[in-house]
Amino acid sequence: xxxxxxxxxxxxxxxxxxxxxxxxxxxxxxxxxxxxxxxxxxxxxxxxxxxxxxxxxxxxxxxxxxxxxxxxxxxxxxxxxxxxxxxxxxxxxxxxxxxxxxxxxxxxxxxxxxxxxxxxxxxxxxxxxxxxxxxxxxxxxxxxxxxxxxxxxxxxxxxxxxxxxxxxxxxxxxxxxxxxxxxxxxxxxxxxxxxxxxxxxxxxxxxxxxxxxxxxxxxxxxxxxxxxxxxxxxxxxxxxxxxxxxxxxxxxxxxxxxxxxxxxxxxxxxxxxxxxxxxxxxxxxxxx
Amino acid sequence: xxxxxxxxxxxxxxxxxxxxxxxxxxxxxxxxxxxxxxxxxxxxxxxxxxxxxxxxxxxxxxxxxxxxxxxxxxxxxxxxxxxxxxxxxxxxxxxxxxxxxxxxxxxxxxxxxxxxxxxxxxxxxxxxxxxxxxxxxxxxxxxxxxxxxxxxxxxxxxxxxxxxxxxxxxxxxxxxxxxxxxxxxxxxxxxxxxxxxxxxxxxxxxxxxxxxxxxxxxxxxxx
Numbered sequence: 001x002x003x004x005x006x007x008x009x010x011x012x013x014x015x016x017x018x019x020x021x022x023x024x025x026x027x028x029x030x031x032x033x034x035x036x037x038x039x040x041x042x043x044x045x046x047x048x049x050x051x052x053x054x055x056x057x058x059x060x061x062x063x064x065x066x067x068x069x070x071x072x073x074x075x076x077x078x079x080x081x082x083x084x085x086x087x088x089x090x091x092x093x094x095x096x097x098x099x100x101x102x103x104x105x106x107x108x109x110x111x112x113x114x115x116x117x118x119x120x121x122x123x124x125x126x127x128x129x130x131x132x133x134x135x136x137x138x139x140x141x142x143x144x145x146x147x148x149x150x151x152x153x154x155x156x157x158x159x160x161x162x163x164x165x166x167x168x169x170x171x172x173x174x175x176x177x178x179x180x181x182x183x184x185x186x187x188x189x190x191x192x193x194x195x196x197x198x199x200x201x202x203x204x205x206x207x208x209x210x211x212x213x214x215x216x217x218x219x220x221x222x223x224x225x226x227x228x229x230x231x232x233x234x235x236x237x238x239x240x241x242x243x244x245x246x247x248x249x250x251x252x253x254x255x256x257x258x259x260x261x262x263x264x265x266x267x268x269x270x271x272x273x274x275x276x277x278x279x280x281x282x283x284x285x286x287x288x
Numbered sequence: 289x290x291x292x293x294x295x296x297x298x299x300x301x302x303x304x305x306x307x308x309x310x311x312x313x314x315x316x317x318x319x320x321x322x323x324x325x326x327x328x329x330x331x332x333x334x335x336x337x338x339x340x341x342x343x344x345x346x347x348x349x350x351x352x353x354x355x356x357x358x359x360x361x362x363x364x365x366x367x368x369x370x371x372x373x374x375x376x377x378x379x380x381x382x383x384x385x386x387x388x389x390x391x392x393x394x395x396x397x398x399x400x401x402x403x404x405x406x407x408x409x410x411x412x413x414x415x416x417x418x419x420x421x422x423x424x425x426x427x428x429x430x431x432x433x434x435x436x437x438x439x440x441x442x443x444x445x446x447x448x449x450x451x452x453x454x455x456x457x458x459x460x461x462x463x464x465x466x467x468x469x470x471x472x473x474x475x476x477x478x479x480x481x482x483x484x485x486x487x488x489x490x491x492x493x494x495x496x497x498x499x500x501x502x503x504x505x506x507x508x509x510x511x
Contacts, residue, residue: 014511053377054509069507077383087373091300100299103292104383 001028003062004151004183005050010059012045018207019045023059025202025212029150032177032184034194034215036281037204043187044084046204047155050185051081063151077105080149084156086140088128094139095124101143109146116142116172133160141169145176152176154186158193166190170197195219195277203284210284215277221253222280223272227263235262240286251275251283289384290392297366297396304365305400308358312408315354319347320415327419339424343477346416346428352473355439359401363446366397367499371450376506390503394447394496398440405436434481437488438472444495445469451502453510461502468495 005027012019019042027033037043048054050061052068061068066075089097094117102108117124120138122131128139137157144152152173158166170193177184188194194201194215201218203211211218225238226247235241238259241250252259256272263270275283298305323346326335338344345351370376379393380386409429416425445465452458468491471484 048509051377051381053374053380053507055507073383073385076381079381081378081381083374083377085373087375087378089296089300089369089375089378091369092296096295096299100292100296103289 001030003027004029005033005061005063005185006065007046007050007061008059010046010049010056010061012042012049012054012056012059020056020204021207023209025209027183027185027200029183030177030181031200032173032186032198033200033202034198035185035187035202035204036191036194037187038206038285041204041206043204044155047153047185047187050153051079077147078150080144080147080152082140082144082152082154082157085159086133086137086157088136088140088143090127090129093125093127094122097128097139097143098146101147105147107148109148112148113142113146116145134162134165137161137165137169141172145172150182152182152184152186154184154188156187156189158188158190166193169193173197191278191281192276201277203281205285218280219275219277222275222283223252223256223259224275224279224283225250225252225256225259225263226271226273227269237262239283251280289382290388293382293384293389293392294396297393300369301362301365301397301400304361305404308361308401309404311354311358312404313411315348315350316408316411316415319351319412322348323416323419332419335419339420345431346420346424347412347432351432352435355401355405355436356442356469356472358404359439359442360446362397362401363443363450366393367447367450371453376451376503380503380507386503386507387500390500394444394499397443397447398496401440401443405439409436430482431476434472434484434488437492438469441472441488441492441495442469444492444499448495448498448502451499451506453502453506457505457510461498 003026005025007023007025010023011021023046035043035046045054049056050063050068052071055069063071063079064075066072071079089100092100098110098113102110116138120135122135122138126135128136131139137160154173157169157173161169173184174197176182186194186198198215201211201213201215202209226244226249228247235250237252237254239251241248250259250263254262256270259272260270326346330338339346370379379389382389409432413425413429416428420428442465445461445468449458449461449465452461471491472488474481474484
């Protein structure tokens with residue numbers, strides 16, 4: 001399947017602080033990939049690098065096969081970009097901004113934009129600078145849908161949104177992606193939203209990719225194990241073992257029998273739990 | 289697409305443009321009153337003698353700084369919103385060559401200022417033509433031209449400084465801009481600036497190129 005996004009050997013530092021070393025990943029056409037990571041792991045940085053707004057110290061990213069620093073206008077037209085905080089040109093009103101963007105895209109879907117605004121009771125003459133964060137997010141989303149790009153790059157799309165707006169955003173995105181083999185690359189701090197949406201998941205740790213797996217694989221196989229006494233030292237295949245009340249807990253992709261064997265516990269002493277994506281994220285990255 | 293960029297720039301800067309137009313129109317009105325008063329109080333002979341013998345300038349002194357003020361105002365009004373929340377990323381993400389986008393933005397700003405300055409000069413000429421012969425007026429125009437050039441160059445330097453992503457560089461850009469603009473404010477007798485005009489044209493050309501350098505630094509993520 002065609003790779004829409006490719007990042008190869010990306011290394012980046014801010015001053016002396018390492019952000020990534022030799023980062024490699026690909027996103028195939030039609031996939032929705034979520035980039036998860038704690039604050040400061042470089043989620044926005046990778047989006048900046050992808051769109052050519054940051055030159056990494058080494059490595060290259062490509063969108064539709066074009067190098068990020070030299071994206072052609074034709075390729076840019078295929079990429080819908082949502083900046084962190086739903087940043088838009090706030091001096092426009094809702095109608096003016098639609099008129100502005102419509103001139104750049106030949107397949108502009110004016111109706112998609114206005115339908116979304118009507119649903120949220122945003123007046124066409126309302127200035128973007130006077131809108132709430134939720135309304136602004138819908139203007140940004142409406143513009144992206146009207147553009148109808150093949151690839152959506154969304155940086156922290158849920159930032160500042162209440163649960164209702166977040167849910168609406170996710171539902172629209174799901175519908176959009178399912179409708180036409182669209183590719184979506186997104187980051188968010190609200191992992192429960194991602195669980196409903198993403199096919200694949202990259203979890204970033206400081207300086208590296210911790211995990212790049214299909215979301216289904218994580219949800220089906222990653223478990224929290226509780227056991228009565230501590231594991232002895234580091235156990236391979238177990239993540240973040242530590243005390244939790246009067247028990248200990250650890251996380252693993254391994255099946256229960258294998259975990260019992262490695263912990264030298266009887267299988268009966270172990271309890272295993274299926275996890276939400278958010279719990280899996282905590283299990284993989286640690287609480288702090 | 290160019291029309292769309294011009295539309296965006298107009299929506300963004302229209303208040304600043306109208307303010308600049310109001311300032312220049314106010315100046316022209318004041319100049320008309322001032323000139324009429326000069327001729328009524330001092331009389332035509334004394335006023336003309338003053339102009340010829342003392343090489344005086346017939347218009348109020350604010351004309352030295354007004355174009356620069358309006359130019360810097362236009363630059364700030366146009367480019368500060370682009371740098372707020374790094375919205376320039378949205379502008380540079382438009383499906384149009386980045387240099388063309390920035391060129392259209394700069395030409396919009398410089399073109400608007402030139403139009404405002406041309407209207408100011410024409411209006412002032414129309415008023416002063418009732419009191420002074422055309423030869424006088426041409427001399428006054430040559431003297432005032434560097435101040436109008438300063439307005440356009442000030443606009444371009446303001447754009448250069450605003451688009452620069454690093455604060456330390458912004459400060460140094462502002463200092464360089466101040467030094468370069470001083471070339472438009474040298475004291476010179478009537479006609480004394482004529483040999484400088486090619487250099488002022490070069491300064492304007494350099495001023496047009498510098499924002500592209502800042503934009504390239506912005507794209508590289510310079511901090």
